[in-house]
Amino acid sequence: MRQLRILFSLGIVWALIGQAAGAAAGLFLVRAIRAAANLPPSAEAELVIAAMFSVFGSLLFSGVLTDWLKWCVGIETPLRHGDPDGLPAWTRYFSVDYNHKVIGIQYGVTSIIVLLVGGILAIIFRLELSWPGEQFLTPESYNTIFSAHGIIMIASILLGVGAMVNYLVPMMIGASDMAFPRLNAFSYWIAIPSAILIMAGMVIGDGWETGWVGYPPLSTIDGSPLGTQLFILGFYFNGFSSIAGAINLLVTVMIMRAKGMSLWRMPIFVWAAIATSLIQFTATQTVGAAQLMVTTQRVLKLGFFDPTFSNGLGWPAGDPILYQHLFWFYSHPVVYVFVLPGLGIISELLPVYSRKPLFGYKWVALSSLGIALVGFLVWAHHMFTSGMADVLRIPFMLATLLVAIPTGVKFFSWVGTIWGGKVTFETPMLFVLGAISVFLIGGLTGPILGTIPTDLHLHDSYWVVGHFHATMFGGFVFPFFAAIYYWYPKITGHMYNERLGKIHFWLMTPGFWLMSLGQMQVGIWGMRRRIYDYDPALGIEFTHALITLSALIIGWSVLIMIYNLITSSRTERVAAINPWGSRSPEWQVPSPLPEFNYYRPFEVVGEPYDYGVPGSVYVRDVPAAGD
Amino acid sequence: MNYKRHLVIASALVVPVTVIAYFLIAISYKLPFQGSAEAVKIDVMMQAHFVLIAFLFSLVAVLMLYGLVVFRRREGDDGDGDHIHGNTTLEILWTVVPLILVIGFGIWGVNLLNELTDAEAKPNQLLVHVQGQRWSWNFSYPELGVNAPANERAMVREVDDPNDSNNIDLILPVNRPIVLEMVSIDVLHSFWVPEFRVKQDLVPGQTTYLRFTPTAVGNYKLGCAEICGGRHAYMMATVRVVSEACFDQLVVQQLPLAEADASCQYEAMPNYPDSAK
Ligand code: HEM
Ligand SMILES: [Cu+2]
Ligand SMILES: [Cu+2]
Numbered sequence: 059m060r061q062l063r064i065l066f067s068l069g070i071v072w073a074l075i076g077q078a079a080g081a082a083a084g085l086f087l088v089r090a091i092r093a094a095a096n097l098p099p100s101a102e103a104e105l106v107i108a109a110m111f112s113v114f115g116s117l118l119f120s121g122v123l124t125d126w127l128k129w130c131v132g133i134e135t136p137l138r139h140g141d142p143d144g145l146p147a148w149t150r151y152f153s154v155d156y157n158h159k160v161i162g163i164q165y166g167v168t169s170i171i172v173l174l175v176g177g178i179l180a181i182i183f184r185l186e187l188s189w190p191g192e193q194f195l196t197p198e199s200y201n202t203i204f205s206a207h208g209i210i211m212i213a214s215i216l217l218g219v220g221a222m223v224n225y226l227v228p229m230m231i232g233a234s235d236m237a238f239p240r241l242n243a244f245s246y247w248i249a250i251p252s253a254i255l256i257m258a259g260m261v262i263g264d265g266w267e268t269g270w271v272g273y274p275p276l277s278t279i280d281g282s283p284l285g286t287q288l289f290i291l292g293f294y295f296n297g298f299s300s301i302a303g304a305i306n307l308l309v310t311v312m313i314m315r316a317k318g319m320s321l322w323r324m325p326i327f328v329w330a331a332i333a334t335s336l337i338q339f340t341a342t343q344t345v346g347a348a349q350l351m352v353t354t355q356r357v358l359k360l361g362f363f364d365p366t367f368s369n370g371l372g373w374p375a376g377d378p379i380l381y382q383h384l385f386w387f388y389s390h391p392v393v394y395v396f397v398l399p400g401l402g403i404i405s406e407l408l409p410v411y412s413r414k415p416l417f418g419y420k421w422v423a424l425s426s427l428g429i430a431l432v433g434f435l436v437w438a439h440h441m442f443t444s445g446m447a448d449v450l451r452i453p454f455m456l457a458t459l460l461v462a463i464p465t466g467v468k469f470f471s472w473v474g475t476i477w478g479g480k481v482t483f484e485t486p487m488l489f490v491l492g493a494i495s496v497f498l499i500g501g502l503t504g505p506i507l508g509t510i511p512t513d514l515h516l517h518d519s520y521w522v523v524g525h526f527h528a529t530m531f532g533g534f535v536f537p538f539f540a541a542i543y544y545w546y547p548k549i550t551g552h553m554y555n556e557r558l559g560k561i562h563f564w565l566m567t568p569g570f571w572l573m574s575l576g577q578m579q580v581g582i583w584g585m586r587r588r589i590y591d592y593d594p595a596l597g598i599e600f601t602h603a604l605i606t607l608s609a610l611i612i613g614w615s616v617l618i619m620i621y622n623l624i625t626s627s628r629t630e631r632v633a634a635i636n637p638w639g640s641r642s643p644e645w646q647v648p649s650p651l652p653e654f655n656y657y658r659p660f661e662v663v664g665e666p667y668d669y670g671v672p673g674s675v676y677v678r679d680v681p682a683a684g685d
Numbered sequence: 686m687n688y689k690r691h692l693v694i695a696s697a698l699v700v701p702v703t704v705i706a707y708f709l710i711a712i713s714y715k716l717p718f719q720g721s722a723e724a725v726k727i728d729v730m731m732q733a734h735f736v737l738i739a740f741l742f743s744l745v746a747v748l749m750l751y752g753l754v755v756f757r758r759r760e761g762d763d764g765d766g767d768h769i770h771g772n773t774t775l776e777i778l779w780t781v782v783p784l785i786l787v788i789g790f791g792i793w794g795v796n797l798l799n800e801l802t803d804a805e806a807k808p809n810q811l812l813v814h815v816q817g818q819r820w821s822w823n824f825s826y827p828e829l830g831v832n833a834p835a836n837e838r839a840m841v842r843e844v845d846d847p848n849d850s851n852n853i854d855l856i857l858p859v860n861r862p863i864v865l866e867m868v869s870i871d872v873l874h875s876f877w878v879p880e881f882r883v884k885q886d887l888v889p890g891q892t893t894y895l896r897f898t899p900t901a902v903g904n905y906k907l908g909c910a911e912i913c914g915g916r917h918a919y920m921m922a923t924v925r926v927v928s929e930a931c932f933d934q935l936v937v938q939q940l941p942l943a944e945a946d947a948s949c950q951y952e953a954m955p956n957y958p959d960s961a962k
Contacts (some may be wrong), residue, residue: 197915201917267912269912273873276913276914282914365891378888413764413765417769417770418770419770420771421776443885445893452798455794455795456791463780463787467779474769476749476753477756478688478766478769479766480756480759481753491753499742502741502742505734505790509730511730511798511801514885515716517884518875578714579713579714582717584717584958586918588917590917593908595906595956
């Protein structure tokens with residue numbers, strides 16, 4: 059009985075119920091209207107409305123809108139905080155909660171779960187690709203699985219970015235929470251139904267086959283599977299999460315920094331979070347527009363991207379390439395959303411484990427902004443062979459090459475940080491170093507894609523697959539894992555198991571090198587991207603077997619991490635206050651932090667990374683009036 | 686701490702490591718056979734990129750690893766490292782040098798691209814019409830008024846789906862500039878023969894062009910490089926680059942293959958990519 063009561067107190071349960079109820083309501087509504095108007099049933103229209111309603115249902119039932127709705131009718135609601143009344147404390151992690159640390163954990167755990175789903179999909183189609191010929195998938199299911207893998211991994215990354223930004227930034231700048239706690243919860247709770255829509259797209263209506271890019275006409279052509287529509291709407295609604303989260307973060311950093319924390323004295327991760335949020339806040343709208351246009355083309359037959367479109371009123375025909383511009387205007391900058399926080403983590407942790415100031419703090423900070431800015435001017439490098447207007451090719455080639463410069467600044471600054479330090483190699487540091495090595499592979503394989511003559515060969519080959527896996531693992535996955543190990547004692551008050559952490563690292567890093575170098579090899583030898591089967595004459599069978607093997611190793615190593623994280627929180631290994639000897643404010647107080655982070659506000663009195671200066675500190679408690 | 690000495694040693698190490706790295710890249714990332722005049726030019730640029738990759742990789746990797754070894758914490762020492770905040774000269778150096786490199790590659794890229802896409806009609810160029818559809822290719826020669834002859838799919842792998850078999854080969858004369866004018870009747874596709882190095886999408890509602898000059902007689906494989914649905918992987922066709930004489934017999938006069946010269950028989954020609962590696 060009590061178990062049942064607890065179960066039905068959980069926001070996540072209600073979110074799922076709400077999503078189902080919303081879907082049913084939408085379905086019923088469309089059926090009823092079409093029946094009343096004597097129209098034949100339309101699966102497409104039913105699906106779209108049901109999907110939209112399902113998102114609203116989920117939000118409504120989860121309770122994340124409750125305060126706002128009450129305000130609409132004039133009822134004041136205090137900001138609820140602390141452990142829930144009459145329920146176990148853990149339940150707050152499964153319900154709508156307004157505390158940034160709780161939301162950060164929610165993001166993080168969801169991210170890892172979604173990562174596992176995406177990883178399982180990857181293993182499935184890697185097994186299919188281990189040998190040439192058809193193994194156990196049909197081409198259609200292969201297409202669905204690789205497409206879902208791509209977009210699910212992106213969802214996982216965005217959730218992971220949300221986790222790091224939400225958990226760390228208020229803590230680092232000495233804020234008690236984010237500026238808009240309710241909006242913060244909203245950003246998380248809308249990501250859930252979006253992710254569910256995407257996953258539902260795999261099983262409802264024959265899946266989809268467009269890859270994560272969803273290019274029309276393939277995504278709009280008659281007979282394209284219904285799952286496509288769910289993927290597109292899931293992608294669309296996820297955008298709300300990015301935009302709302304980004305606004306919240308920017309405001310928080312702007313107005314809630316501790317006394318004395320000038321821009322140049324912020325922890326470097328905060329700079330990365332700002333750059334990331336600027337991108338999310340300004341670029342997401344265009345991909346949202348593109349997805350809505352695809353939806354209206356599918357359902358209402360508006361012909362934005364349809365070259366055969368004609369409505370008899372003399373409207374111009376559509377253009378499939380327009381979609382690619384709208385899509386990449388977001389999707390190129392978003393790759394920097396994936397990596398800038400991770401690069402920030404690298405810059406944040408290196409000084410701690412090198413016992414030395416971050417080399418060229420201002421250059422590193424500005425390089426994040428530089429990357430974000432230039433990132434807006436390069437989107438068409440994904441379209442060099444698309445048939446877009448010829449005049450666009452050259453400016454985009456030149457702009458793309460410029461990205462290499464701020465990226466280079468980061469690498470050299472990392473080297474500069476290590477030189478002259480006293481380096482130790484705990485698990486978080488190992489993952490930081492692994493991240494640098496992997497991101498180096500990713501970064502170095504970019505310019506060859508940026509110069510058009512060479513891209514004409516490499517575009518849509520496995521080289522690109524190798525390139526972006528290296529950038530995203532080096533720029534997100536490795537640093538994310540580093541961050542998890544590093545802040546684990548802060549989050550739980552327990553120390554993780556160092557031996558398991560090292561095993562994880564030594565399996566995953568060489569595994570990853572092998573995987574991405576192999577992918578690039580088969581690509582340059584002529585293997586196309588997104589194919590279900592390959593030609594044995596290319597001589598790539600051996601490499602493919604290796605790639606599959608390394609994918610399996612990476613998968614197992616992640617399971618070791620999850621095992622480590624779960625078991626370590628149950629052991630007696632209670633962490634010291636500041637196990638890493640960090641200068642950062644959160645490490646000056648016992649773990650875990652209290653509800654509002656700091657019992658006493660602190661003020662910034664020094665540089666964040668002044669390791670090596672005896673007696674210097676970064677922060678100290680603000681003296682109380684009477685002291 | 687004597688940084689100068691360490692820097693000299695590490696920099697000295699970068700040189701041999703670059704050589705080794707380039708050597709490893711060159712053997713592991715051997716480019717496919719050069720089947721077109723464009724491939725030769727593009728490969729020069731590829732190699733330049735490889736040299737740069739090898740150098741930058743070695744630079745960062747050596748300095749990093751050297752630093753990690755030399756500046757590791759010794760047993761019993763729990764002090765901090767040196768208090769160095771940065772160095773503006775260095776920062777400017779590693780901003781400006783890459784900038785110069787990038788500008789160099791940019792100029793080279795622009796020039797080469799203009800060469801590759803030069804639309805001016807060349808003497809004796811051949812126009813070929815390419816139509817892509819799910820999941821096959823069709824070729825015709827508008828200036829000659831003929832279609833590409835149908836043929837048995839000698840090189841494309843066997844698949845069970847009858848809709849899938851591309852039984853039309855693209856036959857091209859060797860050493861003549863080819864202009865493909867390409868259309869798609871359904872979704873996006875992309876024309877890629879790795880040995881030719883160049884690639885171009887086919888876009889519904891629009892004609893796109895691809896220019897190259899095949900330089901070696903042989904059988905090549907064309908694959909669709911833009912996801913186009915179910916049997917995208919099998920949207921392949923065979924490209925036969927033949928001598929001018931064979932082109933005349935097989936395409937212009939439309940002779941059945943059996944009646945063509947022995948040297949025009951496809952089995953008599955090398956297969957790519959098999960002989961590439
Ligand atoms: C040195 C800097 C970089 C350069 C010059 C560069 C250049 C490029 C180019 C030109 C492409 C298009 C390739 C093609 O499809 O033909 C590409 C693809 C891609 N890059 Fe980068 N890149 C760089 C760094 C990054 C970073 C930091 C990320 C972050 C995650 C990234 C993520 C991606 C992704 C996800 C794709 C493939 C998207 C797709 O087609 O699905 N790249 N890169
Ligand atoms: Cu890009
Ligand atoms: Cu195709």
